[in-house]
Amino acid sequence: MQSGCRRGRGLGWWHGHIRGYGYRMTAQREAVLEIMTKTREHLSAEDIYHQLHNLYPNIGLTTIYRTLELLVDTGLVYKFDFGDGRARYEISEGPDSPDHHHHLVCTCCGKITNYTDFIDKERKLLNETEMGLSKKFNFKITNHLIQFYGLCEKCNKDEK
Amino acid sequence: MQSGCRRGRGLGWWHGHIRGYGYRMTAQREAVLEIMTKTREHLSAEDIYHQLHNLYPNIGLTTIYRTLELLVDTGLVYKFDFGDGRARYEISEGPDSPDHHHHLVCTCCGKITNYTDFIDKERKLLNETEMGLSKKFNFKITNHLIQFYGLCEKCNKDEK
DNA sequence: ATGATAATGGAAATCATTATCAATAAGGAG
DNA sequence: CTCCTTATTGATAATGATTTCCATTATCAT
Ligand SMILES: [Mn+2]
Ligand SMILES: [Mn+2]
Ligand SMILES: [Zn+2]
Ligand SMILES: [Zn+2]
Numbered sequence: 001m002q003s004g005c006r007r008g009r010g011l012g013w014w015h016g017h018i019r020g021y022g023y024r025m026t027a028q029r030e031a032v033l034e035i036m037t038k039t040r041e042h043l044s045a046e047d048i049y050h051q052l053h054n055l056y057p058n059i060g061l062t063t064i065y066r067t068l069e070l071l072v073d074t075g076l077v078y079k080f081d082f083g084d085g086r087a088r089y090e091i092s093e094g095p096d097s098p099d100h101h102h103h104l105v106c107t108c109c110g111k112i113t114n115y116t117d118f119i120d121k122e123r124k125l126l127n128e129t130e131m132g133l134s135k136k137f138n139f140k141i142t143n144h145l146i147q148f149y150g151l152c153e154k155c156n157k158d159e160k
Numbered sequence: 161m162q163s164g165c166r167r168g169r170g171l172g173w174w175h176g177h178i179r180g181y182g183y184r185m186t187a188q189r190e191a192v193l194e195i196m197t198k199t200r201e202h203l204s205a206e207d208i209y210h211q212l213h214n215l216y217p218n219i220g221l222t223t224i225y226r227t228l229e230l231l232v233d234t235g236l237v238y239k240f241d242f243g244d245g246r247a248r249y250e251i252s253e254g255p256d257s258p259d260h261h262h263h264l265v266c267t268c269c270g271k272i273t274n275y276t277d278f279i280d281k282e283r284k285l286l287n288e289t290e291m292g293l294s295k296k297f298n299f300k301i302t303n304h305l306i307q308f309y310g311l312c313e314k315c316n317k318d319e320k
Numbered sequence: 321a322t323g324a325t326a327a328t329g330g331a332a333a334t335c336a337t338t339a340t341c342a343a344t345a346a347g348g349a350g
Numbered sequence: 351c352t353c354c355t356t357a358t359t360g361a362t363a364a365t366g367a368t369t370t371c372c373a374t375t376a377t378c379a380t
Contacts, residue, residue, distance in 0.1 A: 024326060024377050045368085060329035065368065081241045085337085086367060104299050113297055118289045125285045129278045130308065137273055138313035139264050145307045148290065153298035184346050184357060205337085220360035225337065245368085246336060 012037075014076060021074050028059055032067045036077060042088040042112050082147075084110050095143055102146040108155035122146070172197075174236060181234050188219055192227045196237060202248040202272050242307075244270050255303055262306040268315035282306070 014033050015025055023029075031052050035043070043051075045068060049061045068089055071077035078092045082105050093099045102122075104113040130141045151159060174193050175185050183189075191212050195203070203211075205228060209221045228249055231237035238252045242265050253259045262282075264273040290301045311319060 026327065026377075028328075058329075062330080062369080063328055066327080081243075083241075104293060104297060104301075106299075107302070113299065115293060115297070117296060118285075118292055121285060122289065125278075125281060129282065132278055133264060133275060133308060136277060137264060137275070138316065139266075139273065139308070139310055140316045141264075141308045141310040142267070143309040145305065145309070147305045148293060148299070148301045149303040149305070150299055150301040156298065156300045186346075186358065188359075218360075222338085222361080223359055226358080 017074060017076060018070075023070060023074075028056070028063050029067050029070070031056060031059070032064060032071070033076070036071070036089065036091045040090075040114065042080060042082070042090050044086045044088055046086070048089075082110065082112055083107075088112075102148075104148050104150070104152070106152035106155055107149050108151055108159075111152045111154075113152070177234060177236060178230075183230060183234075188216070188223050189227050189230070191216060191219070192224060192231070193236070196231070196249065196251045200250075200274065202240060202242070202250050204246045204248055206246070208249075242270065242272055243267075248272075262308075264308045264310070264312070266312035266315055267309050268311055268319075271312045271314075273312070 012030065012033060018025055018029065032048060035048055035051055041047075045061065045064045048068075049059070049064045052059050052064070068077060068079070068087075072079045072089075075094065076092060078090050080088045080090065080103070082088055082103070099116075101114045101116045101119065104115060106112075126144060130144070133139055134141055172190065172193060178185055178189065192208060195208055195211055201207075205221065205224045208228075209219070209224045212219050212224070228237060228239070228247075232239045232249075235254065236252060238250050240248045240250065240263070242248055242263070259276075261274045261276045261279065264275060266272075286304060290304070293299055294301055
């Protein structure tokens, strides 16, 4: 329907997004997005770097960092700190998408678990809270972070 | 009332806590706790280091880091990552204390705002959620992190 | 196809946090 | 209170993730 639609020519849906911010589309950015959209893992910059080295032996780690920063800035990717000393990234469908989820972080082994359960109740409370906080502090909320810390099933057993 | 009470001899309430974990009480640990309990700011290790240098010109930054790690491990202090590249610390009264609060983080200027509003509703939802998640994932939750990101009043204005 | 300029990648620089290790001090035993 | 074991400290070096630089390359509007 939209005249600008370029589907069917091998272009990812993200081209328009990137270009819309005035950035150029490059093979490296394509490659990083390709990986990010195909995994549910929480990859570090170096994880991505290693995965790409097969396909692009000359890609630089610096470029991975730069690309991730761009993707975070334009809202395509979330950046997380799970406490293991390196940033971790995950594709983002935005805080209102049905795939939006939060995390359980095992403080023992570092395992990360996605959960979408209870998100509906959460969403309701979050909306109220965001509205109240915006009003009280004149703070314009754009996003939120929720994480639960504790022991995963395995670590909880080993604990005993 | 309690026979073990040591008030009135210059000992902080935290002595028993630290000793209870088998750690020795030192002037340095005392000093760090003294600062942490007297501020509502979110200090970095270096912040604390500088504040202490007047009183203890010989205290080492390494010791600050070690002490903070100890305090976090024993639950007296919370460690946060607000995205400015350094860890920030804050005294903890525990997730069930009336002083327990969450944060608004300005993504523009980095300003951190404590809020306790809506905590009651939050607590209710958190309890339900924690219970549900514990059951579904066999995950033993010990703590949680909630942060809202956006623009503070000042940055929102300047934005326009 | 051409040119202006944004993007890349290799290497060096940053900078918060850790590891080492000899010197010091806490606190239980006597 | 003194002694002794051993946790703790502090100076320094090491680590490691992320940035900065800058010459080379690639994108894309014209
Ligand atoms: Mn996730
Ligand atoms: Mn706070
Ligand atoms: Zn675990
Ligand atoms: Zn601000």
